[in-house]
Amino acid sequence: MADTLLNKPNVKGLSAKDxxxxxxxxxxxxxxxxxxxxxxxxxMAEMDHKREDYAVxxxxxxxxxxxxxxxxxxxxxxxxxxAAIASGVKCxxxxxxxxxxxGDGDALAIGGNHFIHAVRRNIDMTIMLFNNxxxxxxxxxxxxxxxxxxxxxxxxxxxxxxxFNPAQLALGAQSKFYARSIDTNINLTKEVVKSASxxxxxxxxxxxxxxxxxxxxxxxxITDKAxxxxxxxxxxxxxxxxxxxxxxxxxxxxxxxxxxxxxxGEHGITEQDVLVHxxxxxxxxxxxxxxxxxxxxxxxxxxxxxxxDSTSYDxxxxxxxxxxxxxxxxKSMDELLNSGDTWVVD
Amino acid sequence: xxxxxxxxEREDVVIRFSGDSxxxxxxxxxxFSDTSALFGNDVATFPDYPAEIRxxxxxxxxxxxxxxxxxxxEVFTPxxxxxxxxxxxxxxxxSNLKWVKPSGTIIVNEDSFTEKNLEKAGYDSDPLLExxxxxxxxxxxxxxxxxxxxxxxxGLDQKSILRSKNMFTLGMVYWMxxxxxxxxxxxxxxxxxxxxxxxxxxxxxxKAGFNFAKTIEALPYNYSVAPANIRKGRYRNITxxxxxxxxxxxxxxxxxxxxxxxxxxxxxxxDIFQELAIHKGLGxxxxxxxxxxxxxxxxxxxxxxGDFAVTTTSGxxxxxxxxxxxxxxxxxxxxVIVNVxxxxxxxxxxxxxxxxxLLQAIHGRSGxxxxxxxxxxxxxDCFHFAFEAGRIALEHMTPVILLTDGFIANGxxxxxxxxxxxxxxxxxxxxxxxxxxxxYAREDDRLSRRWAIPGTKGLEHRIGGLEKMDGDGTxxxxxxxxxxxSDIRKKRVELVANNIPELKVKGNDEADVLVVGxxxxxxxxxxxxxxxxxxxxxxxxxxxxxxxxLPKNTGEIFGHYKKIIVCELNNGQFVEYLRGSFYGIKFExxxxxxxxxxxxxxxxxxxxxLLEDK
Numbered sequence: 039m040a041d042t043l044l045n046k047p048n049v050k051g052l053s054a055k056d057x058x059x060x061x062x063x064x065x066x067x068x069x070x071x072x073x074x075x076x077x078x079x080x081x082m083a084e085m086d087h088k089r090e091d092y093a094v095x096x097x098x099x100x101x102x103x104x105x106x107x108x109x110x111x112x113x114x115x116x117x118x119x120x121a122a123i124a125s126g127v128k129c130x131x132x133x134x135x136x137x138x139x140x141g142d143g144d145a146l147a148i149g150g151n152h153f154i155h156a157v158r159r160n161i162d163m164t165i166m167l168f169n170n171x172x173x174x175x176x177x178x179x180x181x182x183x184x185x186x187x188x189x190x191x192x193x194x195x196x197x198x199x200x201x202f203n204p205a206q207l208a209l210g211a212q213s214k215f216y217a218r219s220i221d222t223n224i225n226l227t228k229e230v231v232k233s234a235s236x237x238x239x240x241x242x243x244x245x246x247x248x249x250x251x252x253x254x255x256x257x258x259x260i261t262d263k264a265x266x267x268x269x270x271x272x273x274x275x276x277x278x279x280x281x282x283x284x285x286x287x288x289x290x291x292x293x294x295x296x297x298x299x300x301x302x303g304e305h306g307i308t309e310q311d312v313l314v315h316x317x318x319x320x321x322x323x324x325x326x327x328x329x330x331x332x333x334x335x336x337x338x339x340x341x342x343x344x345x346x347d348s349t350s351y352d353x354x355x356x357x358x359x360x361x362x363x364x365x366x367x368x369k370s371m372d373e374l375l376n377s378g379d380t381w382v383v384d
Numbered sequence: 385x386x387x388x389x390x391x392x393e394r395e396d397v398v399i400r401f402s403g404d405s406x407x408x409x410x411x412x413x414x415x416f417s418d419t420s421a422l423f424g425n426d427v428a429t430f431p432d433y434p435a436e437i438r439x440x441x442x443x444x445x446x447x448x449x450x451x452x453x454x455x456x457x458e459v460f461t462p463x464x465x466x467x468x469x470x471x472x473x474x475x476x477x478x479s480n481l482k483w484v485k486p487s488g489t490i491i492v493n494e495d496s497f498t499e500k501n502l503e504k505a506g507y508d509s510d511p512l513l514e515x516x517x518x519x520x521x522x523x524x525x526x527x528x529x530x531x532x533x534x535x536x537x538x539g540l541d542q543k544s545i546l547r548s549k550n551m552f553t554l555g556m557v558y559w560m561x562x563x564x565x566x567x568x569x570x571x572x573x574x575x576x577x578x579x580x581x582x583x584x585x586x587x588x589x590x591k592a593g594f595n596f597a598k599t600i601e602a603l604p605y606n607y608s609v610a611p612a613n614i615r616k617g618r619y620r621n622i623t624x625x626x627x628x629x630x631x632x633x634x635x636x637x638x639x640x641x642x643x644x645x646x647x648x649x650x651x652x653x654x655d656i657f658q659e660l661a662i663h664k665g666l667g668x669x670x671x672x673x674x675x676x677x678x679x680x681x682x683x684x685x686x687x688x689x690g691d692f693a694v695t696t697t698s699g700x701x702x703x704x705x706x707x708x709x710x711x712x713x714x715x716x717x718x719x720v721i722v723n724v725x726x727x728x729x730x731x732x733x734x735x736x737x738x739x740x741x742l743l744q745a746i747h748g749r750s751g752x753x754x755x756x757x758x759x760x761x762x763x764x765d766c767f768h769f770a771f772e773a774g775r776i777a778l779e780h781m782t783p784v785i786l787l788t789d790g791f792i793a794n795g796x797x798x799x800x801x802x803x804x805x806x807x808x809x810x811x812x813x814x815x816x817x818x819x820x821x822x823x824y825a826r827e828d829d830r831l832s833r834r835w836a837i838p839g840t841k842g843l844e845h846r847i848g849g850l851e852k853m854d855g856d857g858t859x860x861x862x863x864x865x866x867x868x869x870s871d872i873r874k875k876r877v878e879l880v881a882n883n884i885p886e887l888k889v890k891g892n893d894e895a896d897v898l899v900v901g902x903x904x905x906x907x908x909x910x911x912x913x914x915x916x917x918x919x920x921x922x923x924x925x926x927x928x929x930x931x932x933x934l935p936k937n938t939g940e941i942f943g944h945y946k947k948i949i950v951c952e953l954n955n956g957q958f959v960e961y962l963r964g965s966f967y968g969i970k971f972e973x974x975x976x977x978x979x980x981x982x983x984x985x986x987x988x989x990x991x992x993x994l995l996e997d998k
Binding site: 059061088089090091092093095098105106108109110111112113114115116119122123124125126127128129130131133134151152155355358359362363365366368369370371372374375376378379380381382383384 | 418421422424614615616617618619620621630633634637642644646663664665666667668669671673674675677678681682683684685686687688689690691693707708710711715801802803804837838839840841842843844845846847848849850858859
């Protein structure tokens with residue numbers, strides 16, 4: 039089936055295979071990045087952009103090798119700065135479809151400043167954050183998303199710092215789009231990438247990714263077959279937030295303002311009591327609660343958590359230039375050079 | 385003005401206006417220089433203001449100054465020492481007295497010499513009451529009370545009345561130099577057109593100052609500086625920063641590309657960014673980044689996407705941009721980095737001038753990371769060299785550093801306005817759909833790669849900071865390839881020398897002493913050398929704008945002189961670079977690190993000494 043999918047062309051006549059470059063893939067066997075690459079190429083095959091209109095921009099880290107494996111325009115930049123470079127790309131040419139690839143160290147440590155400001159400005163691009171909670175390329179140091187107390191090469195006695203929740207950082211920076219997926223869920227990742235691309239503005243897509251070498255099983259609690267139905271809640275706009283092996287668990291709002299996991303059929307709870315997901319509401323309160331849920335107390339929310347209509351920075355930049363051009367009395371460089379106080383020497 | 389007692393013809397005059405930050409001295413100075421330029425004099429100006437926007441009132445730290453130099457001959461500098469000092473308070477007198485020529489004229493606002501202000505300025509006693517100023521032509525004017533008296537029926541509040549007192553001093557100076565009030569009157573009408581009361585008040589005070597000077601015969605004689613013999617054409621006054629912004633815009637225009645500027649505000653470079661931000665009407669895109677790094681990174685992104693991209697900064701900002709500048713070298717993308725040099729390391733002296741970022745510009749990156757470096761030398765030629773930086777960047781597919789400095793960035797001079805049709809076309813090597821494209825395949829004469837802009841069908845490719853295989857551009861760790869690519873990057877910068885003009889000597893091709901300078905010291909060096917030449921001394925000047933690579937005839941020129949002295953506002957960075965490039969030539973050096981330009985006096989003294997040395 040996989041091959042059929044890969045060969046199915048989109049309206050531009052492109053299939054997933056057409057987005058594969060001829061570069062030898064250097065990610066470790068079993069790395070979660072392979073699955074994400076596969077999802078992105080399939081998503082592109084299902085979207086209507088021309089291949090030459092994609093620009094894939096990355097920083098530094100294992101995930102940032104990504105552009106080399108894409109048969110699109112690509113730019114492997116420097117550590118932490120990909121969001122800034124991608125911002126420049128989009129502002130220079132708003133017709134491009136910009137995909138920015140980062141890891142948790144690249145986007146949230148060395149590039150934290152660029153990450154929050156790209157989100158705040160709302161530049162129309164998709165930032166994919168591969169979150170494996172470790173530095174892989176430098177061989178195993180803790181990252182800004184490593185769990186408290188984690189033992190790594192630079193924290194041999196355990197870390198003494200709290201991790202970021204990337205969603206909270208993005209929402210704090212006024213993010214208009216936030217989605218989450220898991221590397222192994224090819225279909226879900228493909229779907230959220232498509233939604234992110236369709237959204238006007240900065241779209242954050244966090245992918246819970248496994249590093250087989252330095253942090254294997256970081257997300258095992260929610261990805262293991264035995265637990266996955268209990269600890270994954272795939273949400274969709276307009277649908278009740280129900281999960282569990284028997285599809286009988288749901289979320290309701292507790293009296294203390296916290297979300298509560300309930301079982302349908304117990305204590306008089308019916309499906310009608312379960313909260314319905316509204317991704318489009320401007321108010322980010324519920325999105326904050328949903329994206330903050332952690333296992334085992336809660337299931338982890340996956341899918342499009344927030345998707346609010348907005349106008350992007352690059353659209354406004356282009357519009358402002360058009361507006362000012364229309365009213366400006368100076369229409370050329372020669373007119374500018376001769377504007378204001380001048381005098382003639384005869 | 386026939387009732388004046390005596391008229392003295394002068395070749396040139398230097399006036400220094402000084403007062404509290406809020407006294408309007410910058411505006412007063414600008415008005416006088418504009419009027420003089422309109423009159424036909426050549427003019428050079430330099431503002432000297434504190435870093436603090438609202439420094440404590442009345443203190444020496446809060447003094448704001450504006451010096452201008454106008455002449456019957458070509459004027460290259462704002463002048464070392466002033467013929468006339470206007471001091472609006474004791475602090476202004478205290479901090480500027482050392483810049484007044486012996487027997488020069490000092491105009492003080494007598495009203496401001498109160499016990500409190502004297503104390504704030506650090507005077508133990510009132511200098512106006514002692515004979516300390518006996519060697520000067522001291523004019524005491526009660527500027528505050530005369531302004532107040534003049535406007536008592538104006539209907540304006542006290543604050544607004546006091547704000548117009550700078551016009552009183554401007555009027556006085558206009559009388560002293562026989563200048564018409566017309567230009568300033570028109571300026572006032574335009575500036576305050578929404579406030580007719582303010583227009584009337586300012587014009588009235590301006591005239592009152594003029595009449596006051598006439599009544600008291602502020603000078604026993606009247607200076608006259610005849611118009612200079614200036615090349616025909618249309619002129620305007622321009623600062624270095626504005627000229628830089630316009631030069632970048634002109635380069636984008638001539639390359640038929642959109643201009644993108646990603647920058648972060650930093651003194652004294654911010655004016656360039658602000659000027660560009662105004663010109664959305666001409667399609668300029670400005671992006672105020674979250675930091676210096678994002679400034680250059682957004683520009684690199686814009687360059688990848690096909691814009692003519694620039695970033696503007698000053699020394700500490702250049703340090704922050706270093707890693708990204710390396711990426712631009714590695715990916716061979718066109719980019720202009722403007723560094724308006726300021727004083728000192730770290731925060732240093734943000735509003736003062738220096739030339740100490742030269743070696744940072746040439747070498748300050750990780751790895752072997754060469755990029756062309758050029759430097760502007762006067763406020764108006766910032767236009768030309770900003771254009772040149774763009775031309776070299778776009779035609780050679782390379783980042784270029786343009787060095788200016790706080791002195792020329794904020795200084796002004798009249799500029800003969802060029803026509804866009806006089807500027808050369810800029811032709812970047814943009815790859816076209818359907819052509820045989822490899823990311824690191826090269827043009828023969830410049831070794832530049834072709835620029836395949838995203839959106840162009842069939843030219844999809846990947847670039848990045850990792851070393852790339854020559855030609856196809858895949859990631860390569862092959863040792864021989866790294867050697868080859870390093871050699872190519874070096875050669876690419878050297879080849880720029882084929883595309884820049886040769887050096888020209890000012891003066892005789894052979895002389896006892898050759899003065900060497902670069903960048904913003906041109907005006908002072910030129911004045912000193914020209915004065916010595918007029919005295920019959922055997923001395924010439926060669927001034928560098930193209931720093932890296934050097935013009936091809938540099939070594940040949942050095943060979944013609946017995947003594948060479950390299951003058952720069954640092955501890956000897958250019959001379960060190962020249963010593964490394966021209967082994968065996970003896971270079972003397974003259975260096976200064978005071979946050980100030982050279983003075984012509986100190987230059988002449990040193991050159992005379994060198995001329996006399998056996």
